[in-house]
Amino acid sequence: MSVDQPSNSHLEVDSPNSTHITALENELVELRRQVSRQTLLNQIVQAMRGTLVLENILQTTVDQLHETLNVSRCLIFRPDDESQMRAHHVSEATAQRESVLGVYCDFYRYHHQELSQGQPVVFSQITPNLPEVLIKAAQDCEIRAILIVPLLHQNSYIGGISLHQCDDSREWNTEDIEFVQAIADHCAIAIHQAQLYAKLQSELRERQQVEEALRQSETRFRTALKHAPLVVFNQDHQLRYTWVYNSVSDGEVDTILGKTDSELLAPQEAQRLMSIKQRVLSSGVGMRDQVSLTIQGKQRYYDLTVEPLRSSIGDIEGITCAAMDISERKHIEDQLKISLQQKEVLFQEIHHRVKNNLQLVSSLLDLQSQQIDDPEILALFQANQNRIKSMALIHEELYQVDHLERINFLNYIENLTYHLIQTYTIHPESIIVKLNVDQQIKFDLSTAIHCGLILNELISNALKHALRNNGHQGHIWIEIHSHKTENHTIKLIVGNTKQTKTDWIHFNSPKTLGLQLVHALVAQLNGRLEIKEAPHTVFEINF
Structure with missing residues (x-):
């Protein structure tokens, strides 16, 4: 009789159950991983909502990604002032972290076009068939696998998140890429919000500065005008x-x-x-x-x-x-005008009285001269009488004008020459006087009297010594004008068509009192006298 051996069929009964358990365990691990990633994503989003401090947000992001995805290092690259991608944030758990901060990445430069269009850059391993620049960049950073996901906001390329695997190659599956991309999208939003916040803060500070400047300006304005009329x-x-x-x-x-x-x-x-x-x-x-x-x-x-x-x-x-x-100023101006008018009336009255007194003296001399038989003494009386008359004419002009500083010197010369011609000549119609006087020139009282006496002496000289009783027509010309090229000096010229007697012109003659008086008057005007004797007699005075 044979004995049946034990059957092993019961060992095969449990196999389907074991496979099922393993699948459930794998699903559970995957579910836990998804939950963990979703939790991380929620934490990052919550952190972004809770603060606008961009540096803290981005640093927390790279640290969490480093731990969750179990990579050698996690970095966030952002452009510098020259638009080159530089590492701004590196996960804290990265070996030799300080040496990685601030480095530039050739992967970004080489794949700029793809990244700027929103396409990730994925290398499961660094192979010899890659471009030499990328192989060298991987060797410098000890990279065996790399994943770069761009940071884009409203189609604007503002950086990227890089994951490095340094110990071995690594397959970056779709879930990894999508997960990092989701975080990158939120990081891009956070960067944009932080930039917007910084811009708003800057504009707010500028506005506050402008408002403060306006407030200070208004304060100064109000202070300045507080007691001003x-x-x-x-x-x-x-x-x-x-x-x-x-x-x-x-x-x-x-x-x-x-x-x-x-x-x-x-x-x-x-x-x-x-x-x-x-x-x-x-x-x-x-x-x-x-x-x-x-x-x-x-x-x-x-x-x-x-x-x-x-x-x-x-x-x-x-x-x-x-x-x-300006009411007070207007009141003062009106009073000053009245006062000035009163003073002008007073001065005119003074000139009128001076003129009358001088004419009185002239009349007394005239009466006295009627008792003189000596021709030379009579001529002296007549000369002094004409000098007084020349001064009286100045005061008469001042009495007649509206403004005391405006002496019509042309009118004065006409009156003076008429008086002298009537005094010294037997045939007044034979004397022709030509005047060339710049009426823009204004003389004060003192200068006018000096010039009047000078003209009196020179015209009298011409009438007494050159043009008297000759029976022929004679000319006298008088010019007064300014020289702008000579420091605005004034030139006075008196000439006649006959040659004056030499003994009157020379100082050594006892008959030169008139010329001595002219020299004294010219000196008081700080002027210079030149005498030309031929072919006509011309006196030129510059002052």
Whole structure:
């Protein structure tokens, strides 16, 4: 009888169950891994929402990716000032981390086009058939496998996340790539938000600085105008007041705003004021004028400046005005004008009295001369009488003019020569006087008297010694003009067509009192005298 051996069929009964358990375990591991990655993604997103400190966000991201994906190092590259991708963040667990920070990656330069278009760069291993520049870059960083996922925001390429495997090659599966891409998308959003936040902060600081500068400027403006007699205000196109500063009293500001001048002033005053402002609105050109207004029952005067008020794009949106109260100054000016008029009347009266007194002296000399039989003594009396007459004529001119500084010297010369010709010549009609006088030249009283006496002596000399009783026609010419090229000196010329007697011209002659007087007067004018004797007698004085 044979004994049946034990059957081993029961060993095969459990095999299907064992395979099923292994599959479940693998699914559980994969599920845990997915949960872990989703948890990491949620943590990163939550961290991004919780802070705008970009450096902390990106550093947390590379540290979590390093741990979760179990890589040798995780890096985030961003462009520098020259748009070259440089390592800005490196995971803390990276060996020799400090030497990796700041390095440039040739993989980014070589694959710039693909990365900028949103395509990841994947190398499971570094093989000899790769470009030499990439092989060298991998050797320098001890890279055996690399995954680069670009950072893009609104199609703008702003960096990338790099995963390095340094101990062995590595297959980057689709889940790895998609996971890193999801994190990269959130990192790109975080970078954009941080940049936007930084820009807003910068603009906010600039705005705060501008507002502070405006506040300080307004404070200085208000301080400067606080006690100044100046009213500053703006008006719109309808000439309604929109802003007023430093009005007569603070309580009146509310009653002014929104109103026009026609609602605040007397009709005639408002019409003139609005006419000035309307011209500025129409022309766009500022104006300055003096206006009088009735304020609180009192007549006030203002120096008004009106300028167009323009918007930021240059359009005229109203006017801005500054009105300086000049009432006190106007009052002082009016008093000064009255005082000046009174003084001019007084001075004219003085000149009138001086002229009368000089004429009185001249008349006394004339009466006295009627008792003199000696011709030489009579000639002396007559010469002094003419000198007094020349001074009297100056005062007569000053009495007749409107302004004391404006002596009509041409009119004076005409009167003087007429008087002398009537005095010294038997045939006055035989004497022709030619005048060439620059009427722009103005003489003060002292200079006018000096020049008048000089002319009296020289014209008298010509009439007494050259043109008297010759029975022929004679010429006298007088010129007065300025030399701009010679420091604005004035030239006075007196000439006649006959040659003067030599004994009168030379100083050694006892008959040269007139010429000595001329020299003395020229010296007082700080001038210079030149005498030309032939063919005519010409006296030229420069002063």
